[in-house]
Amino acid sequence: MSEIALELRGLTVDILTDGGVLHAVRGVSLTARRGETLCVVGESGCGKSLTTLAVMGLLPEGARRGAECMELAGENLLTASPSRLRALRGDRMAMIFQDPMTCLNPSLTIGDQMTETFLHHRKGRARAALDRAVALLERVGIAGAAGRLGQYPHQLSGGLRQRVVIAMALMCEPDVLLADEPTTALDATVQLGILQLLAALQREMHMALVLVTHDLGIVARIADRVAVMYAGEVVEEGEVRAVFDAPRHPYTRGLMNCIPQPGITAPGTRLGTIPGLVPYLVGDVAGCAFRGRCPHAMPACASPVPVREDAGHAWRCLL
């Protein structure tokens, strides 16, 4: 088993709102290993993006995080000073976001934005930074890399921009790359290329890739392990094949019913739905958040539900 790059236990994120405290993330635990792709999947609002932002320390105003354990390659992120965290960001852990259009500064050149990370963290020479930038641009599949350095973001297409964003994040060879829905804003034709690129880079650089998405198709494609989130909690976690073939949590089962699986779902079958709505997480929330929509709900589900485990496959359910 390769070394752990990111260890997260009991992460909570609370958001102050007009109506009270919103418990957006309620006790999430994740482990990301080097050379492994972990996908965090869930519907909008389940707290998956906030989880990654919390790790990076980039939560918006009005949001507070807490955790039992948050370690990056063994270093405690909870007790680290703000300047230490700033030193780690971009160097040991990097993050890419959803919309490449708005993630790049429109008034700075690609080359400038790529090299500034390297120049700051490695205190290297401009020549070394530029060489590395060109090498990475070529690696992510951008032709004429040297010429691109002087261009501005608006001169590139969406797919190219996202490749630049990826290259930019990898300038310092981080241990962990967090990717928050990196393909959602892109054309379907371009998405696959980006995903394959991420998977290849992860293997080559032996880093941990944590990819947040709502698309189970993406999970099936590149994930080694998957963590299913619902209403601020991880409800099921394990190797992709294990979770997909034999989902244990009713929510995961419901999700599997919703998507057509090639070779499994017979033509003409009606796809399933999960009735009900996501619960409102303001104020005290006890017990299983899914019990309002679960076909197997029991009175015991109103109390905190323990995590069950079986050979690396974990789920939070009484069943």
Place this chain on the structure above:
Amino acid sequence: MSGAQAVRRARWRGNVGLIIAALVLGIIVLMAVAAPLIAPYDPYEQILDDRMLPPAFVDAERASPTHLLGTDNLGRDYLSRLIYGARISLLIGFFTMLVSGVIGTVLGVAAGFFGGRTDMVVSFLVTTRLSLPVVMVALAVVAVLGGSLQVVVLVLGLLLWDRFAVVMRSATMQVRGRDYVTAARAIGCSVPRILWSEVLPNVVSGLVVIASYEMAQAILLEAALSFLGLGVQPPLPSWGLMVSEAKEFMLFEPWMIMLPGAAICVLVLAINLLGDGIRDLTAPEGRR
């Protein structure tokens, strides 16, 4: 403190400013209206024996009990002149705002509603107006026509309409695209009718904010013009003129320039805060 409490407290704080501003403005207006009743003296009456008396809080010994805020170099009661001065500032501010408001609104709404050539012409007019040095132009015209309340209102009114035009133009353009206007045109409503019943009501809130700003601008400009001797003429008690007249005595009797200047400040501040408050009320997401 929870998020909810913080939001409620911020909203309340904004409203407090608005209420105080409205109160202060109301007091000044009342003071101006009731001037003949509350002013202890005639503002033009010169009591040459009592010249340059300081107010009690400056020099209690030399002060006179009947002249609460002292007298000026011609023996005129300062308090009375300040009270009557409010009339001048308010009148000029209000009517200038009216004149510039009408001009600017007509031009802006026309540009926003009809677009095309009309818009180009109005934009050109605005750009030209913005290229003119306002103070110099106002001074020159007043010098040619002679200084009086009416001339000042006219000149400033013809110079300060640009902001009205710009804001009304964009507000009208926003409204014009809305469905209820298209519907009104579809059923054959005449243009004036549409402007009156559909466009104007939705554009009024922006208008009020600009109106307050322009009124404050007009008051400041009149004060500057009168200070330079090319606005309201003596012996009228314009606050700006009072500062000018007190300028030579600034060294020994600083209160003489402090009082009228502070009066201008307070009035303009109240108007600006009122405008800000109304803007915040009608567009709560405005202040982030």
Place this chain on the structure above:
Amino acid sequence: MLGFALRRLALALAVGLAVSAIAFLLLRVSGDLAATLAGEEATAAEIERIRGLYGLDRPVIVQYGEWLLRSLRGDLGRSLFYPESVAKLILDRLPNTATLATLGLAVALLLSIPLGVVAALFRNTWIDRLALAMAVLGQAMPSFWFALLLIFFFGITLGWLPVSGTDGLANFVLPALALGWFSTPVLMRLTRAGMVEVLAADYIRTAHAKGLPVRTVLVKHALRNAVAPVVALASVQFGNMLSGSVVIETVFALQGIGYLAWESISRRDFPVVQGILLVVALFYVVLTLVADLLNAWLDPRIRSS
């Protein structure tokens, strides 16, 4: 970029023509310029004499055309009061006003940009509120009164700085302060608003995610994008300073074109007034043209099109 520049130039020419017409017609707004020049006590014969002397009996268009052509060649006529030509009078005083306006703008920017950035960073805290309170107060003060206060405190009471005349650079300090103070509130608010908007942008989050120092994120990434509207407004404010310099220069007896304008208007030295109006207005037209072009060039999206 070229197409934009040409269109903008055409507009500038049109506006320039319009303001020259206004500068010319302004003094004839009372109807009879000859009567105004002659004064209130003049007889009909004196008025006629003046009318003939200055060619005021010709059609207005002709007078305007002639004046415009002469002005473009640099001949703005002769002063009725000073022995020098209008052009020389203006050129002599222009450096002082230019210095004043530049210093005033520098003061305004030095005050407003840091204050605006700080207010945006500490949005809705007491720092923000204090900055906004100062802005509100600054906007409510008459410029001439603020100038007098400065004179009173710094010049007279403390005696640190000279309060009148144009002898040395020290003479420009208080006037520049007075002039700059007036533009600070609006520039500060604009900086604050721009920063608040930019700081919420995704690319700022990316910059933080790269672990860049806060200073770099603020200045290199945020301010650079927030400052464009401030630059645009600063050029407008510079133009306003030329106009507002009338009041400040007069209070401080600074020999600039603002003071000259006031003197000439008071003395009815109309050729000078006309000349100053034309010069200032045309300068303003050129200024906004340059600012627009500069802004367009700064935006890489327009520059490369």
